[in-house]
Amino acid sequence: MEKIRGNIVNLKEEKIFFGDVIISGGLVFDLVFISEEEKGERYILPGFVDSHIHIESSMLVPSEFAKVAVRTGVVATVSDPHEIANVLGVDGVEYMRLNGVLSGFKFFFGVPSCVPAVLFDRSGAVLDSRIVSEMLESGNYFYLSEMMNFPGVVGGDLDVKAKIDAALRCGVKVDGHAPGLVGGDLKAYVGAGITTDHECMSLQEAEEKIRLGMKIQIREGSAAKNFDSLIDIVKVYPDMVMLCSDDCHPDDLLNGYFVGLLKRALSKGVNLFDALRISGYNAVKHYNLPVGLLQKGDSADFIVVDNLSDFNVKKTVVDGSVLFENGVVCTNSVEVEVVNNFVENIISVDDVKVLSPCEDSVLVRVIGVLEGELYTHSEVCRLAVQNGEVFSQKDSDILKIVALNRYQKAKPSVGFIRGFGLKKGAICSSVSHDSHNIVAIGVDDESIVKVINAVVASKGGLAYADEDVVKVLELPVAGIMAAAPAEKVADEYRCLLEITKKSGSIVKAPFMTMAFMSLIVIPELKISDQGLFDVLEFKPTSLFVNER
Template sequence: MIRGNILNVFTGDIYPAEVEVSGGLITCVRRVEGNFTDLILPGFVDAHVHIESSMLTPSSFAAAAIPHGTTAVVSDPHEIANVMGVEGVEFMLEDASHTPLKFYFTAPSCVPATPFETSGAELSAREIEDLLSRDSVVALGEMMNFPGVISGDEKVMEKIDAAKKLNKPVDGHAPLLSGDELCAYTGAGISTEHECVSPAEALEKRELGMKIMAREGSSARNLRDLAAVDCDFLVSDDIHPADLLGGHMDRILRRAVEYGVDPVKAVQMATVNPADHYNLNTGAIAPGRAADMVVVDNLRDFNVKRVYIDGRVVAENGRYLGAPKTSRRNMNRLEIIDFTAEDLEVESDDDEVTARVIDVFDGQIVTGELQKRLEVNDGIVKPDPSLDVLKVSVIDRYGKGNISNGFVHGFGLKGGAIASTVAHDSHNVITVGMDSELMKRAVDILKKTGGGLVAVSDDDQRILDLPVAGLMSDGNAGEVASRMEDLNDFVRELGCTLSAPFMTMSFLSLLVIPELKIGDRGLFSVDEFRFVDVIVG
């Protein structure tokens, strides 16, 4: 029997009650008399997260998230699916089974995300349908190929039809889509959106029936801008380990209230709303629902005192009471063909050129396009540190030998180079720096270690190994966060001004998010949905 002041997410009322539990389910909820200080809420649900972006395996993620009141997540494993295919999804499902946290997955809809980059796998409509037939796979993952939906592409529609046949929702991903094209997108059956960056965009999509996810992750944070809109879910999308150790859904709830969201509404956005949308047997303190509950101090600070999953205490006063068990499997694919530093150069016969430059914004995954005049020395277009224009290169990791080069603004690096095998969504190797020799050296380190994040200077280096598909560590959140902090400190010493440089860099190759991106086959205009030349004219 669990007693305290409960929040009824159906009525919005708070009253003293006792909750009777049997076999992991709530059997009865009775009003009682009493003066209780604790407040009992349904367990928190993160309705949209990519576990791989935490650089942790599901079981390690759970050990860090549960003490913050998270009892369930809806995870889209399209990162590992783009590298390892169905085998990668199977790994996530198997590893997640070693933890009390309830992992629900979506079937990755866009593997590869676009036909304009090299990926490690391609999931067919048949494979998608096989995944959707599993109880733990609750939706078709974010449909990033919105041009394919709008044009009625046969392969895209087969995947959507598979979800409809099995009565499972389809998640959306269509940043800035509007008007008639948005009507066509939603009309195909897309039910959610997590890429809204303005109240006007969220309102238009909500008016057409989409459920809006207010996102507050490590790199993309839209909650403050969307707080005035009547959003449906609170989500993290992508969260780094240090941020996860400091808070998960509890922190997002705290910020929602701070930004003006009604506290009861905020709790509904993190409990009953996602549970009902994805047909999860959780999200409310009511008979028949799973006994997943969180004891907090109040509806402002959301300090978590105790966490129950299936009626069992799994965390208390910030401490996880279980033991993380990670499935340690040698699972990777890193086949970088030998290349030279000269392969990372942009060439020109002119003395000076106008170059297209990717413009990054701290805290956002959208980018802009700048045009900058750059000098040419000995046929090589040079970066310009005075303009904060650096070099960026993407190197294919799947044995095809593709390399593309361009320029980026906004990192602030004064020297050295950074590189990563985390580069959404195909996860080819991406590197940013001033000097091609150092950029090559950074990539060579990743090639030797099997993947991860690295920063190098003329006489020093820092590495975070990610042996699971080049995306995840087999260590715990504390270990990964400590090494990540050391890595970020080193990058700041090199002059970087971004709050999350590696996460920001990882989104430079995301060819479905406006405006200018770069993949292993070239510079890509998302607005025009085509490759463009680095040098203008």
Template sequence: MKGYFHFMKRDTLIAETTATKAEIAEMAGIDWTNYSETVDGIVSGMIADPVGYRVFKGGLLIRDGFIESVLSEEEVYSRGNSGESIMEVGWILPGLVDSHIHVESSMLSPWEFSRRATACGTVSCVCDPHEISNVLGIHGVEYMHREGEKTPMKFIFGAPSCVPATPFDSCAQPIEVEQIEYLFDETGLTFLGEMMNFPGVLNRDKGVMKKINAALSRGLPVDGHCPGLSGSDLEKYFGSGITTDHECFTLEEAKEKIFLGMKIQIREGSAVRNFEELIPLAFENADSCMFCSDDRHPEDLMKGHINLLVGRGLEKGIPILDLLKMASLNPVLHYRIPMGMLQQGDSADFITVSSLEEFIPDMTVISGRIVARSGESLMPCMISGNCPAGNSPPFVTAEELVCIPDSGRASEFPVIVVIPDQIVTAGATVDLVPGVPLQSDVSSDTLLIGVIDRYGKSRPGLGLVRGFGLKKGAIASTVCHDSHNLIFVSADIPSALAVINGLAESGGGIAVAQDGRLLELLPLPIAGLMSEDSCEDVAEIYEALELLAKKLGTSLQAPFMTLSFMALLVIPSLKIGPMGPFDVKRFTWV
């Protein structure tokens, strides 16, 4: 299970080295080992080993960050009598893995995300940095990779495959096959991120296939994204070399993909939750499944991470070894993660829990060092000092928020209809008065929605939306998948101007306004996506923003999460973009 680390020391490439994570961090100017405790000796308890598919009483002999021996109960007793130090714990389990996540969606820096997630027992995350790469191009990917290597967590980063997400989206700098090959060969990224452009795959678009082949020719896996795809289209998609999917919504859909040989990532995140629908797969298809969150907001990360899914699986009667296959072994094998799996010679990466009934990590150990105890990180909050901002949203005037549909569009003007707790939307129409600007009508919950292009390529794209329920004020965010322009919904123009221009002044973030006055703003100085504050502080401000939005009238459980997906032009059916309403099924501006 040992593997080579690829990493960046500052801006200088160091390729294929056996340096430890601690050495990497030290060379980057951070010595996280100063804040951790060394495990040296025997850790004894019930061992759940998904590699050998066995549970037994025994111990791990830890030396210099590696597992020197896996001991039986008798060997533990014998060595203890010989004077070897023994740490008694309840259960010893492999560290947990999030097999598909966009760390940027946590609104936390890689360091702070690592600090909080390792306290939940997560030792590795498989990350697709396509959020920040839309804002900063290839430099955003390099930033995430460089910052990730400074942390105790074993981050695995992939090369984004769809930047921008569609030809209709704007971004700072498109990532083409040449940049992807550079990220593979020079930066050491180890997989191709989710291929959202499934029409391009099905039509064997040359540019799309070059990206896929860049990974396959290097023996690297390619992540998928194909919600609802089935039959011959699914066979063609899978036949391109794509091997995973985290976008399954039904059991039947997942089983069809497993039958073809795909790995299914059961997603339970802040935005989309598919665990209850898909967890029955674990009883017969544990070898073909992994757990992932996709997106995890700070207030949810405070409650837990992949450990919550393992705990819920145990409550449903799924054997612990099958759950550990899904939560640890399968992603380690699929993505070749250099993470120990409780075998002799492995890196000493593991977690301990007192009991399986509660499944609360007592201790997280990475490379033989304790980085978290009792759900609390031993790592300090830390600012990287290298904070890329990207393009700030532009300031706008009231005149720029005026959109007068021509006489041909006034009849049956499209209206986005929000579906609560979903990122898909429905569509409706409304008859407008020709020559009258688009405006909010709170009595019918028809509100002005708009996208402000932060890359300066178009005027504001304006439309109408139902389902947000605002009776007054406005909300806005630069967390706006996947281009991360500024998106807003408002009941009145003065409040819209307050949130838009407040975010323009701050460089990005999330904001709420009422009566033309800014009420609260969460600054996100890293590309308008992430904070450098602690998870606790970000969660507190974010929850305050949600409470304010609900006071403005919204009944949505997660109004800002819902808002952030209203411009995602690859998820049906009607969305909003820099040019206005967009019909995803017809793949055209309306």
């Protein structure tokens, strides 16, 4: 048996007492009360749980992600392997699960429900209702991941219904994804068995969903940041809220990750016990996770911090094993296997030309970027025509955006986007939700082609290029993750950010934001490898606007 003495935080009874945590066989064997008075500078409390995250968006494989997470007191994640599923299907999901198991950290993977999210978006795999049912019935997965096809739910799509029915039959939760859904459609969506949503933008939207029985996951990721808009809902509905990151790049992981959210919640007036509940307790209860909450008989999953304001993590324990202590990470070493699905598709300047139907000027649909949001505006702008072509117009901050299929040889689709601010060069990524085709934004056609071909040559990555420079952060694992430690990936990513900002980008997280410009289930206007998509109408739309 092992004994750890300190101020024990009991979330169930909302009290703190000085005592001993007795550990045996990976379990909390006993909690020994010594005094009601808090003593010393050591607090023992349940570990944090990220209630919704795509590990792939960290650009780290699970075993490398775990090395960062344990430093910040996170002991478990509710992980949606949707990204790698779009690339490699069931094999990709199993890759994530098995790599995570070897780390010693608690990854709870769900079965992706929407691969692909929309048939207009061509991905590397398809998970139909039969495959989803088989995966759920295996017992290796803990929930049905976010159901993004809310029109399919509301409209009674048979394949969508079969996936939800399979989850309910297996007794697991169904995660939601319903940006802006209200009224009768929302009631139908919740009534189908959807239990959570991480896409709320306002208190009003969150409260309507909570009143219908949904749990709200307040998201604060590298691109989408809804924390400040939603945190006050905790003061009214503390048992109906969880914290999540959704998508988090490695530099943000290394800069505090979940501890930062907890401290911000306290600074916004959320009381200590409610702040701790939304940081893990509620997720454990909602998903019925085998994660300990520092109760007798629980798994020994807990953290030790120096105080209850700074939450400097001194020790992280999972299943009784120390995974982090006094600055040293003790997770298992796991060899990173490289798996991928990437067809070489080199393009030329002719492939990204936009030929105009008019001689002098033309009206085009433009994707309008909103800082800190995954939503976009659908704008109509008049652009000049030069020698029969339409080019980026950097003075108006209207740049070309190009999407290229990476699973088969095909011509790219080309559109226009406003809000990135680039003054020279181009950026590109093979991390582009949800199908992870290649997406690029640039000032001139030559830079766009150069940066896309650099990513193709690397079989995945993030990149910047101009007439003088090409810089690539290689992501060889499924074209979306690195085979390297977090610190190396974060350093290379910071270098890319720096050169992109020096080239004029005004977006805080340009690569993460660009990755969501192809997510054609979030309004209003997005682009896939097959062209522009009007999400409000939920159908393809044309680049040019008819002026008649």
